[in-house]
Amino acid sequence: MKKNWWLSIVLIIVMLFLIGPFLIIFISAFGNEASLRFPPRGFTLDWFKKVLTMPMFLDSLKLSLRLGIFSSLIAMLLGLPVAYVTSRYDFRGKRFIELSTTLPVIIPQMVAGLALLRTFVMLNLFSIEMTLLIGHTAIVLPYVVRNVISTLVNFPPSIEEAAVSLGASRVRSFFIVVLPNITTGLISAFILTFITSFNNVPISLFLTGPGVSTLPIVMMTYMEYYFNPSIAALATILIAMTVGIVAISQKLLGVSRMM
Amino acid sequence: MAFLEMKNIAVMYQKGQRILENFNLQVERGTFLSLLGPSGCGKTTTLRTIAGFLAIQEGELFINGKLYNRVPTHRRNLGVVFQNYALFPHLSVFDNVVFGLKMRKVEPSERKKRVMKAIEIVGLKGFEERLPSRLSGGQQQRVGIARAVVIEPDVLLMDEPLSNLDANLRLEMRAEIRRIQKEIGITTIYVTHDQSEAIAMSDRVALLNSGRIEQLGMPQEIFYSPGTSFVAKFMGFQEIANGTVREITGGKCFVNTGETSLEVRSSSEISRGCKAVVFGRQKNLNLLKERSDNSLKGLVKAKIFQGDSVLYIVELGDQIQINSEVSVEHALWNEGDTVFIAIDRNLSIAFKREERKWTNFKSI
Numbered sequence: 160m161k162k163n164w165w166l167s168i169v170l171i172i173v174m175l176f177l178i179g180p181f182l183i184i185f186i187s188a189f190g191n192e193a194s195l196r197f198p199p200r201g202f203t204l205d206w207f208k209k210v211l212t213m214p215m216f217l218d219s220l221k222l223s224l225r226l227g228i229f230s231s232l233i234a235m236l237l238g239l240p241v242a243y244v245t246s247r248y249d250f251r252g253k254r255f256i257e258l259s260t261t262l263p264v265i266i267p268q269m270v271a272g273l274a275l276l277r278t279f280v281m282l283n284l285f286s287i288e289m290t291l292l293i294g295h296t297a298i299v300l301p302y303v304v305r306n307v308i309s310t311l312v313n314f315p316p317s318i319e320e321a322a323v324s325l326g327a328s329r330v331r332s333f334f335i336v337v338l339p340n341i342t343t344g345l346i347s348a349f350i351l352t353f354i355t356s357f358n359n360v361p362i363s364l365f366l367t368g369p370g371v372s373t374l375p376i377v378m379m380t381y382m383e384y385y386f387n388p389s390i391a392a393l394a395t396i397l398i399a400m401t402v403g404i405v406a407i408s409q410k411l412l413g414v415s416r417m418m
Numbered sequence: 419m420a421f422l423e424m425k426n427i428a429v430m431y432q433k434g435q436r437i438l439e440n441f442n443l444q445v446e447r448g449t450f451l452s453l454l455g456p457s458g459c460g461k462t463t464t465l466r467t468i469a470g471f472l473a474i475q476e477g478e479l480f481i482n483g484k485l486y487n488r489v490p491t492h493r494r495n496l497g498v499v500f501q502n503y504a505l506f507p508h509l510s511v512f513d514n515v516v517f518g519l520k521m522r523k524v525e526p527s528e529r530k531k532r533v534m535k536a537i538e539i540v541g542l543k544g545f546e547e548r549l550p551s552r553l554s555g556g557q558q559q560r561v562g563i564a565r566a567v568v569i570e571p572d573v574l575l576m577d578e579p580l581s582n583l584d585a586n587l588r589l590e591m592r593a594e595i596r597r598i599q600k601e602i603g604i605t606t607i608y609v610t611h612d613q614s615e616a617i618a619m620s621d622r623v624a625l626l627n628s629g630r631i632e633q634l635g636m637p638q639e640i641f642y643s644p645g646t647s648f649v650a651k652f653m654g655f656q657e658i659a660n661g662t663v664r665e666i667t668g669g670k671c672f673v674n675t676g677e678t679s680l681e682v683r684s685s686s687e688i689s690r691g692c693k694a695v696v697f698g699r700q701k702n703l704n705l706l707k708e709r710s711d712n713s714l715k716g717l718v719k720a721k722i723f724q725g726d727s728v729l730y731i732v733e734l735g736d737q738i739q740i741n742s743e744v745s746v747e748h749a750l751w752n753e754g755d756t757v758f759i760a761i762d763r764n765l766s767i768a769f770k771r772e773e774r775k776w777t778n779f780k781s782i
Contacts, residue, residue: 249432317504320471321562323491324498325569326521339508 181398188391195386206392216393219377222288223357226373230295231303231352235345237296238303243333245304246311260301260308268361271298276365287368294362299352306351310344311337350408354401419483420444421605422468422573427477429467437463438629441477445573445622450599450606452616454640455626456652461609464626465575468607470494481572492521497566497604499576503558505550511537511561512546518569536568539598556587563595567602574599574606580615592619613653617641625649645685647695647769655697658761659714660736660771663694673768677735681712682766693771702765703742705730706758707750713758716740718751732757 183197188206190199210216245256263271275297279290314337322332363373372380374397382390422445429438437460445451453461466472468479470491479486486494497518505514515536519529537543540560550558559579566574579595580588596619599606610616616623617637624634625648633645644650661675663684671684673694680696688694706713716732719739728749730742740759751757 315502315504317500317502318506320469320491321498321500321504321565322506322517324469324494324496325518325565326492326495327517328490328492336506340506 184391184394185398188388188395190388190391193387195388195391199388206388207396210389210393210396213389215377215381216374219372219374222291222371223374225288226291226295227353227357230292230299230356231349233292233296234300234303234352235349238300238348239307239345242304242307242311243337246308247316256304257308260305263298263301268298268359272362272365275362279366287366287371291363291366291371291373294366295356295359298359298362299355302352302355303348306348307341307344310341310348314340346408350404354404357401419480421447421449421482422607423478423480424464424468425478425480427467427479428475429463429472430475436629438467441629441631443624443631443634445605445607447605448603449621450596450608450619451622451624452608452610452620453624453626454610454613454616454652455632457611458628459626460629461611461626462577463629465577465607465609468573469496469498469575495569495572497569497571497574499559499562499566499574499579501578501581503550503555503562503582505558505561505565507550510547510549511542511553514550514561515565515568517565522569532568533564536564539567539601540564541594555583556591559583559591560594563598567598567604570602572605574604576606576608578609578611581610581612588615595619625652642765643683644697644767646687647697647772650697650767650769655699655767656740657695657738658698658703658734658740658759658766659696659738661694661696663688663690663692663768666690670763671768675714677715678713680714680761680766681763682761682768683764685767685769687770688768694768695771696761696766696768698761698766700741701743702762703740704760705732705742705744705748705751706760709758710760712761712763714761716757716759718753718755718757721749721751721753730757732759734759 187195187197187199189202189204190196191201191203191205192199241256244250245253272294275290275294279285279293285293318340319329319332319336322336323329327335358375359373360375360379363376367373367376374393378390378393422443424441424443427438427441428436429441430436441460441464443464453464455461463472467474468481470486470489474487481494506517509517512533515533516529519532524532534543534546537546540563542557542560542564545553545557550561553561559582562579576595580591583591592615595608608616608619617640620637622634623637623640625632625640627648633640633649635643635645640649641653644653644655659673659675659680661673661680664672664674664679666672666684666688669683670681671688671694673680673682673696675696682696682698709715714734716734718730719733720731722729722731723746724743727743727745730744730749730751731739732742733739742759
């Protein structure tokens with residue numbers, strides 16, 4: 160359509176702007192020179208091999224995966240009751256809970272990281288991995304609460320009342336009527352929190368310690384010393400992984416407006 | 419004691435405002451009772467109190483002679499039908515209906531028999547495996563009814579079950595609900611704001627006004643013999659004249675309007691010499707060319723052609739306006755003409771004039 164040609168151009172520019180940098184990284188990952196350059200002169204898969212065999216990367220990848228999964232699970236267990244109560248009942252402090260779910264967006268994570276570090280140093284109770292887990296849980300918890308609340312708000316309370324009137328106790332009706340109907344929301348919240356934790360730099364930066372570090376931190380440190388395509392290869396793997404998770408979950412759940 | 423009895427019930431919401439106070443209601447076994455009234459009158463609150471969704475602050479609730487105040491909802495054995503159907507979206511029609519029987523640990527074979535019977539009663543045979551989202555609104559509400567009655571509840575509670583359906587379906591479902599109710603003979607409490615629905619379906623109608631029962635009676639009584647001007651207004655009467663009661667004799671009274679003396683039915687609240695308002699129904703108000711016995715003079719304010727009829731808006735003085743529909747061939751008047759309105763002495767009623775402003779129910 161003639162009318163829209165300039166709109167199409169704007170769209171293409173925006174898309175290039177969004178995707179372009181990723182394309183550059185993606186292509187650089189296959190370069191055969193010792194330093195990162197674009198466009199690369201030759202083609203090789205060596206960097207991928209190298210990255211996937213380096214214990215430093217592998218260990219931190221495993222740690223990041225563990226953190227992502229467990230902090231999301233813990234946040235889910237803690238956040239679900241909070242979200243349920245907040246969406247269903249009126250009580251003192253309800254506003255505060257609602258407000259605090261927006262805090263992580265407002266407060267700089269550097270500040271949160273520093274605060275957590277000070278606290279843990281003072282307490283001196285936990286291992287480094289444990290502090291990381293607690294920190295990540297704290298960061299992703301509000302996302303869980305917020306997402307689950309918005310899912311629950313769309314689930315009419317009368318359906319629960321129906322279950323209760325038919326003889327199910329409040330608790331039972333939550334498990335057999337509410338839960339099966341909000342799984343989509345829960346899974347999308349889980350994916351969101353997993354990715355949030357997996358990508359987190361500021362909090363991890365403060366809480367990592369000798370020998371125990373998350374993947375994004377290791378990547379940053381590595382880049383300070385080496386500027387070769389192995390980082391691009393790793394980035395490519397991460398992008399593929401993230402896109403894969405989102406694509407699969409969209410396919411399975413039909414959630415298009417997940418994030 | 420009646421089958422269901424509410425004695426001096428008080429219920430309030432969190433902010434301390436009382437919705438029901440000193441509320442009394444008796445429902446006999448097998449009765450279809452409608453709770454009718456404008457929004458905010460407490461009808462849904464009453465239903466939710468019986469269901470146990472709201473706590474009783476004062477008073478007593480008895481069902482079948484047993485005190486129910488402290489019995490939680492899930493032990494009450496009541497069937498509830500909701501305005502938004504409230505079906506379990508993840509369960510098929512069969513699984514929705516069987517839900518209550520599973521909770522009651524009924525034998526699987528017995529369960530199946532009862533579910534199939536309930537589904538048949540509501541006319542949904544063949545739809546057992548459908549998910550609620552694949553049913554129309556009317557069908558969904560049928561599932562809602564089947565799910566509520568299959569557990570053979572002591573009382574069936576229905577909260578505006580038809581108000582989400584379109585007009586035609588609503589008429590059809592009225593008859594259906596009444597048929598089902600009679601077929602299983604279940605005591606039913608039905609909340610609605612639609613007076614024609616209440617009139618058409620009920621054995622008894624309780625008209626509520628700000629947390630009190632204004633009048634309870636058979637549909638005919640409520641419709642033809644409203645006990646208060648509030649009931650009259652809600653049941654479609656309109657104010658047609660003001661005056662002073664001159665005489666009361668055997669159910670009739672004479673109201674002196676200044677212009678003339680009208681003979682109409684008297685209500686219990688009037689006495690000789692008191693200020694009164696005469697109420698009548700639009701369709702009982704006939705326009706006349708000349709003054710006759712029991713008529714009022716009026717001025718045609720507007721004449722609105724409606725196709726098969728003409729609507730006249732007539733001013734009667736005292737800022738009272740009435741509408742009268744006349745067939746096209748009898749539409750003899752134009753704007754500004756003087757007309758006379760015949761007041762039917764058997765269908766018009768005089769109530770005591772209250773000083774507060776009338777609430778207008780036309781918008782409901």
